Amino acid sequence: MPRKPQLAPFDGALVINKPRGKTSHDVVEAVRHIAGFRQIGHLGTLDPLGTGVLVLLLGRATRLAQFYAGRRKRYACAVRFGFSTDTYDADGEPLGPDTAPELRRDEIERVAARFVGRFSQMPPPFSAKKIHGRPAHELARKKKPITLKPVEVEVYELRLTGVEGSFARFEIECASGTYIRSIAHEMGAAVGCAAHLAEITRTAVGEFTLDQAVTLEELEQEARNAGLAEWVLPLERLLTDLPRVTVLPIVERRVRHGTRFNVAIAQIQPGRVSTAQGAPAVLDSGDWRPARLRVYSQQEKLIAIAEAIVPRTYQPVVVLDAEP
Numbered sequence: 001m002p003r004k005p006q007l008a009p010f011d012g013a014l015v016i017n018k019p020r021g022k023t024s025h026d027v028v029e030a031v032r033h034i035a036g037f038r039q040i041g042h043l044g045t046l047d048p049l050g051t052g053v054l055v056l057l058l059g060r061a062t063r064l065a066q067f068y069a070g071r072r073k074r075y076a077c078a079v080r081f082g083f084s085t086d087t088y089d090a091d092g093e094p095l096g097p098d099t100a101p102e103l104r105r106d107e108i109e110r111v112a113a114r115f116v117g118r119f120s121q122m123p124p125p126f127s128a129k130k131i132h133g134r135p136a137h138e139l140a141r142k143k144k145p146i147t148l149k150p151v152e153v154e155v156y157e158l159r160l161t162g163v164e165g166s167f168a169r170f171e172i173e174c175a176s177g178t179y180i181r182s183i184a185h186e187m188g189a190a191v192g193c194a195a196h197l198a199e200i201t202r203t204a205v206g207e208f209t210l211d212q213a214v215t216l217e218e219l220e221q222e223a224r225n226a227g228l229a230e231w232v233l234p235l236e237r238l239l240t241d242l243p244r245v246t247v248l249p250i251v252e253r254r255v256r257h258g259t260r261f262n263v264a265i266a267q268i269q270p271g272r273v274s275t276a277q278g279a280p281a282v283l284d285s286g287d288w289r290p291a292r293l294r295v296y297s298q299q300e301k302l303i304a305i306a307e308a309i310v311p312r313t314y315q316p317v318v319v320l321d322a323e324p
Contacts, residue, residue, distance in 0.1 A: 008039045008059030011320075012232040017213035018046050018054040018202075027054055030216050034223045043068050043205055044176065049089050052202035053210055058232060060320045067239055067305060067318075070287055071206030072156065072280040075172045077197060079184040082166045084194040088124040088181035092196070101193045103163050111190045112158045112170065115183050120150040124181050153178040154285060167198065175285040207241070209278040235302040235320065241271045241283055242305070244294040252297050255304050258316050265312060268293065292317075 018027055024045035032038050041062045043055040052075075057065055082099045085092030125148065154175040162169040172180060181197045188195025203210045214222070214231050222228045245267050247255060254261045271294075273283055291308035295316070303321060306314035 008037050010035065010037075010229060010232045011059035012057075012061050012234045013208065013238055014056045014058055014219075014232050015208050015212040015214065016054045016056060016219070017210065017215045018051055019216065020051050020199075021048055023048050024054055027216065028056065031056060031219065034216070034220050035228060041065060043071070043208075044073075046202055047089065047091075047181070047200075049091050049197070050200045050202060052200075053205050053208055053213055054202075055205050055208045061235055061238065063318050063320065064235075064238060064305070067242075067292070068206065070176055070285045070289070071283055072173055072175060072204075072285060073178075073202060073206075074204040074278065074280060075174075075180055075200055075202050076161075076169070077172065077180055077184075077200040078167050078169050079187060079195050080167050080198040081188055081191060081193050081195040083196070084185055084188055085196045086125070087196075088179075088185040089197040090199065096194065098166075099193050100166050101191075103166060103168055103191075105160065105163050107191065108163060108168050108187075109160050111187050112160055114190065115187065116155050116158050118152060118154045121153045121179060121182050121186075122150045123148050123179055124185070151177065155183070156280075158183070173280055204279050206283045207273075207276060207279050209276050211276065211278060236296075236300065238302075239271075239294060239305070241273050242292050242294050243268050243271045244296060245269070246296045246298065246300070249298065252303065255295050255306070255316050256319060256321065258319055260309060260313055260315050261306075262313050263293075 014031065016027055016031065018024070024042055028040055028042055032040050035058070039059050039062060041057050043057065043065060046052070046054055080090070081101050081103060083097065084095045086095060155172065155178060157171065157173040159171045160168060161171055180200055184195050184197040219228065219231065222231060245263050247261070247263070251261050293306045293308070293314055294302055295304040295306055297303050303319065304316040305318045306316045309315050
């Protein structure tokens with residue numbers, strides 16, 4: 001008889017304040033060591049240069065990652081004008097001397113306005129974009145030829161917050177998949193003095209904000225004091241923008257077995273969008289997605305995410321606990 005897999009001690013989301021210099025994989029491995037189990041994933045990487053919000057999903061919550069695709073992201077960043085780098089950020093090698101320009105606020109605002117809206121963007125050569133199955137950054141480091149294709153991205157806000165010498169600071173809200181490094185690089189070309197991303201902090205991924213984040217050092221201390229669970233947002237507090245329904249035991253059995261089920265419209269409660277300070281007012285990028293529903297048991301436990309097949313008929317697409 002096959003052994004039943006051991007359940008993870010925590011199911012939910014954990015918001016980490018990623019330090020500069022570590023990769024997202026480094027952070028996941030650190031949390032796996034601190035928490036004592038491996039079933040941990042993330043909702044989108046941050047470059048080693050980047051700090052701020054890195055959302056981890058723990059235990060059964062890893063199965064919900066697909067429903068967070070398309071969440072808008074917010075950043076605070078500094079762009080240094082005067083020279084570009086091969087990676088488009090401060091971790092790269094300079095591609096020329098520093099011209100140390102004195103920036104004019106009105107000119108920077110005018111250039112920044114060009115990067116608001118939907119447009120084609122060329123990913124940086126040092127990126128995770130795959131070329132014949134290999135990340136572009138691996139080929140770039142080996143000085144091999146790279147042919148990248150532009151992708152369509154969307155920027156909802158690019159607001160200049162300050163100019164200090166050759167540095168310009170911005171707040172940005174954008175769709176998933178947007179490279180802020182490329183925006184910095186292209187702004188430099190538009191101004192005519194080259195530029196690169198000097199620093200960047202991700203302040204929000206959808207409803208998850210920097211105010212909710214914990215550092216690795218703090219998390220390690222909490223784990224020693226048996227307080228790690230206090231930082232984990234449980235399953236029942238995830239995807240709250242989706243409507244929800246609480247089902248009777250007879251329907252719950254169908255749901256747990258992945259079978260279609262019917263609900264009355266009056267049973268469905270609307271979802272709510274987080275209004276946390278710093279979170280985007282609109283969580284998603286606006287691409288079409290099927291009508292989805294969070295399904296709860298009578299014990300107020302999230303048991304599944306379902307999609308509408310026809311009005312009032314739903315099909316479970318993720319069952320979090322298939323036990324009867």
